[in-house]
Each structure stands twice: as C-alpha cells, then as structure tokens.
Amino acid sequence: MTEATEDTARHTAANIDIASSDDVAAETEAVKMTPLPWEKLLVLLSVRLAEPINYSLILPFVYKMVLDFGVAKSTKDVAFYATLLFTSFSSCQALTIMYWGRLSDRIGRRPVLLIGLAGNLVSYMTFGLAKSFWVALAARLFNGLLAGNVAVVKSVISEISDDSNRASMMAYLSLMGNVGMVLGAAIGGIFADPAHQYPAVFGNIQLFITFPYLLPCAIGCSVTVFGLLMGTFKFQETLVRNKPRAVPPTANSSSQTLAIETAPLLAIGDQEAQEIHQPAQRSIKELLTPTVVRVMTTNFFMCLAMSMGDQIYPIFAASSTSDGGLGFESRYIGFSLAISGLSIFYVQLFVYPRLERRYGALFCYHRGQMMLLVPFLCLSLLSLLAAHLERLANGANIPLLPGSWSLSVELLEHAGLWVLLIALLLVQIVAKVMVFTSINLITANLAPSRNELGFMNGAQQLAMTLTRIIGPLLTGTIWTWSIKHAWPFPFDSHFVWTV
Numbered sequence: 179m180t181e182a183t184e185d186t187a188r189h190t191a192a193n194i195d196i197a198s199s200d201d202v203a204a205e206t207e208a209v210k211m212t213p214l215p216w217e218k219l220l221v222l223l224s225v226r227l228a229e230p231i232n233y234s235l236i237l238p239f240v241y242k243m244v245l246d247f248g249v250a251k252s253t254k255d256v257a258f259y260a261t262l263l264f265t266s267f268s269s270c271q272a273l274t275i276m277y278w279g280r281l282s283d284r285i286g287r288r289p290v291l292l293i294g295l296a297g298n299l300v301s302y303m304t305f306g307l308a309k310s311f312w313v314a315l316a317a318r319l320f321n322g323l324l325a326g327n328v329a330v331v332k333s334v335i336s337e338i339s340d341d342s343n344r345a346s347m348m349a350y351l352s353l354m355g356n357v358g359m360v361l362g363a364a365i366g367g368i369f370a371d372p373a374h375q376y377p378a379v380f381g382n383i384q385l386f387i388t389f390p391y392l393l394p395c396a397i398g399c400s401v402t403v404f405g406l407l408m409g410t411f412k413f414q415e416t417l418v419r420n421k422p423r424a425v426p427p428t429a430n431s432s433s434q435t436l437a438i439e440t441a442p443l444l445a446i447g448d449q450e451a452q453e454i455h456q457p458a459q460r461s462i463k464e465l466l467t468p469t470v471v472r473v474m475t476t477n478f479f480m481c482l483a484m485s486m487g488d489q490i491y492p493i494f495a496a497s498s499t500s501d502g503g504l505g506f507e508s509r510y511i512g513f514s515l516a517i518s519g520l521s522i523f524y525v526q527l528f529v530y531p532r533l534e535r536r537y538g539a540l541f542c543y544h545r546g547q548m549m550l551l552v553p554f555l556c557l558s559l560l561s562l563l564a565a566h567l568e569r570l571a572n573g574a575n576i577p578l579l580p581g582s583w584s585l586s587v588e589l590l591e592h593a594g595l596w597v598l599l600i601a602l603l604l605v606q607i608v609a610k611v612m613v614f615t616s617i618n619l620i621t622a623n624l625a626p627s628r629n630e631l632g633f634m635n636g637a638q639q640l641a642m643t644l645t646r647i648i649g650p651l652l653t654g655t656i657w658t659w660s661i662k663h664a665w666p667f668p669f670d671s672h673f674v675w676t677v
Contacts, residue, residue: 230358238367261654268646270322278326297324306395353526360519367512485649518603546612
C-alpha cells in the first residue's frame with residue numbers, strides 16, 4: 179500500500195514537472211519578440227531626429243544671444259528674455275499639436291510629417307539669420323505652430339509594431355529624441371559664434387561675424403533636409419483602418435487600470451485582412467476616460483519637473499558665480515551636455531528594454547522619478563565649488579598646500595567640479611530615459627484602436643508641451659527673482675532647484 183502510494187506520488191510529481199516545463203516553453207514562445215522592421219524604423223528615426231536637434235540647439239548659447247541682442251537691461255534680466263525664447267516654441271506647439279495628431283488620423287501620417295519638417299527647416303534658418311530678439315522670437319513661434327511630428331511619429335511606431343517588440347521600438351524612438359537633444363546642445367555650444375571661438379578658422383569669414391549663430395542652425399537644418407528627403411522618398415504610409423478593440427474606452431475598473439501597460443494595443447494578425455471601412459472616430463469626451471485623465475495628469479507633473487531642470491541648467495551654467503551659477507562659456511555648456519549624453523546609447527538600447535521586459539513600464543517610470551531627486555538637490559551646490567575656483571584664478575588669498583602643490587590642488591579641484599557635474603547629469607539623463615520611454619509605452623496602450631492613436635499621442639504631447647511653457651516661465655521667473663534679492667538659503671539661487 180505504501181509503495182503504491184509512493185509510485186503514485188512520483189508519477190504525479192513527474193506529470194507536474196512536465197506540465198510546468200510545457201507552460202514555461204509555451205510562455206517563452208508567447209513572448210518571443212517579433213523581428214524589428216528595420217527599413218521602416220530607420221526611415222522613421224531619421225525623420226524624428228530633426229526636431230530634438232533643432233530644439234536643443236539654442237540651449238548653450240541662448241544666454242549669450244540675448245546679451246548680444248541688447249534687449250536685457252542687466253545680466254540679471256537675461257533669464258527672462260531667454261525664457262521667452264524657450265516658451266514661444268512650446269506655446270505655439272500647444273495650440274496646434276492636437277490638430278496635427280487628429281489631422282494625421284484623417285489624411286495620413288506622411289503628409290503631416292513632411293509639413294512639420296519643412297516648417298522646421300524654414301524657421302531655424304530664419305532664427306540663425308536673426309539680428310534682433312523679435313525676429314528670433316517670431317522664428318520660434320512659427321516653428322512651434324508646425325511642430326506636430328513627435329506625436330505623429332509615436333502613432334507610426336504603434337502601427338508598425340506589436341506587443342512583443344513595441345517596447346524596443348519605443349526605446350529606439352526615445353533614444354533618437356535623447357540623442358537629438360544631446361547632439362543639438364553639443365552643436366550649439368561648439369559652433370556658436372565661431373568667429374570668436376575659433377578665430378584661426380572662421381575669424382575672416384564675414385558671414386559668421388555678421389550672423390554669429392548661423393553655423394549651428396545651418397548644421398541642424400542639414401539634418402532636417404536629410405529627414406525631409408527620407409520622408410519624401412522612403413517613408414510609406416502606415417495609417418490602416420481597423421476595428422477598435424473589444425474593450426470599451428469608458429470602462430473604468432480597477433483591473434483595467436492595473437493592466438494599462440500590458441493591454442494589447444492592436445490585434446495581432448494579417449494587416450491586409452484588417453483593412454475595412456473606417457469606423458466613426460470617438461468624441462474627445464469618450465476618449466478622455468478617468469483612467470486616461472489620471473495617467474495624463476501624472477505625466478504632466480513629471481514632465482513639468484523635467485522641463486524645469488532642462489531649462490534652468492544652461493542658464494545656471496552660463497550665469498556668473500556671484501549670481502549662483504557656474505560661469506561657463508557656451509562651448510563648455512555644450513561639452514557638459516554632450517559628454518553626459520553618451521550614456522543614452524547604452525541605457526536606451528540595453529538597460530531599459532531589459533528592465534521593462536522584466537518589471538514593466540510602470541516600475542521603470544517610478545524608479546526614474548526617484549532618481550531625478552538626486553541631480554535636482556545637488557546640482558546647485560556645485561556653484562559653491564565654482565566660486566571657490568574663480569577666487570583661486572583671481573589670486574585671492576585662499577589657503578592651499580604650500581609650494582609646488584598649489585597648482586596640483588587647483589587642477590584636482592577643477593577636475594572634481596567636472597566629475598561631479600558629469601555624474602549628476604548622467605543620473606538625470608538615465609532618469610529621463612526611464613520616465614519618457616515608459617510614458618510613451620503607457621500612452622500608446624491607452625488608445626482603443628489605431629483610429630485614435632493620433633489623438634492619444636497628441637494629447638500626451640500636448641501635456642508635455644504645456645510643461646515646456648510653464649516650466650521655463652517658472653524657472654526664469656524664480657531664477658531672476660532669487661538672484662535679485664539677497665534672501666538666505668534656500669530662497670537664493672538654490673530655490674529654483676528646490677522647486
């Protein structure tokens with residue numbers, strides 16, 4: 179009796195092991211990633227690259243540009259006018275981003291993308307040729323009115339991907355946006371005012387003496403021209419008419435809320451078999467469910483914090499140490515952003531996809547939020563070290579080690595400043611990669627069907643655009659107020675970072 183029982187138990191355990199192995203194999207097969215459509219993806223990424231490069235071009239030199247225009251009454255007012263240049267683009271983008279996303283749902287993705295690229299090209303050449311603050315402002319306004327490509331590109335990604343490879347494709351999209359921001363900042367810092375930065379090469383070229391900011395804008399526009407050519411001759415329309423998902427958009431159960439990031443966006447199958455008559459588009463009220471509103475609200479405040487950090491850094495770095503800044507020249511600002519941005523490739527291509535597959539987009543989103551606290555709380559403290567180094571350079575009576583050790587100590591302190599700065603910027607970039615990529619994935623899975631992808635991504639981009647208006651306004655106002663008044667810590671130059 180006992181032996182029979184033991185035999186039965188052994189057979190049962192063996193069957194359980196076999197069943198478990200079969201389940202694991204089936205699960206592994208189910209999550210096997212579909213190969214990426216590289217031909218389509220590369221064309222799309224080349225189209226996407228133009229906007230972030232040109233957007234971030236002005237970050238390293240906007241402070242000096244405003245000074246050259248002579249519109250600011252004092253150096254303490256420069257941040258206000260720099261803020262106007264920052265927010266002008268985003269203000270106009272906020273007015274039209276929903277329109278471009280909705281229009282792409284009707285007439286297709288390709289024509290909307292080409293319009294955005296053409297507008298980018300014209301506006302930034304005008305910006306580079308500007309001789310007054312108001313011409314530069316008008317160019318930024320025009321650029322913002324036609325800047326709807328980022329929402330449309332996200333819709334295209336959702337249309338050419340499925341559940342198994344969408345995270346990887348969104349990672350590449352975020353990578354291109356981040357790479358563009360880094361390249362743009364590097365180009366702006368290195369090539370702004372070349373006649374003065376590199377007199378041996380550009381000192382006798384009258385064009386760059388008359389228009390000191392034309393060269394970086396021209397380099398950025400060359401990327402736009404490449405994207406325009408790829409979009410014209412290589413991009414294939416991806417808008418496909420299909421039935422909406424079975425889950426109604428008005429559903430508001432807790433299970434739906436928890437399943438946002440894993441719910442399938444599109445039914446997997448033959449796309450040609452899905453081409454049917456387009457169903458009527460849902461109204462905006464139907465699409466803005468309580469779940470969608472909660473997600474968008476959370477994204478808004480997160481993006482607001484990141485926007486404030488992005489906009490204050492170049493002003494903080496360019497401001498004098500007496501005003502609580504670092505006293506950097508434009509090229510050093512560009513260098514700092516470019517060096518720290520090298521980590522984007524590794525984090526975006528290797529770290530994030532693995533984390534997302536293992537823990538989910540929501541986990542990555544929360545961890546990115548916590549990481550952002552470190553640079554926000556520590557960056558402003560570097561101004562103390564920069565002020566100390568400036569006093570050393572001016573020959574102030576600072577106690578140092580005697581004799582020949584003085585030079586070595588000063589070099590070590592300079593190196594320490596740069597090491598700390600790059601380390602904090604690295605943490606900030608890694609956090610932004612995790613947050614923004616997760617936002618893209620969560621937003622894409624909110625769309626009930628392909629016919630609402632443009633709207634959903636447009637709504638998410640609208641929220642982000644609004645933060646690019648409010649963020650610079652807050653940072654510029656707070657920074658100007660804090661350095662004009664002799665308030666104690668934390669209401670001095672550190673206050674904007676605390677906020």
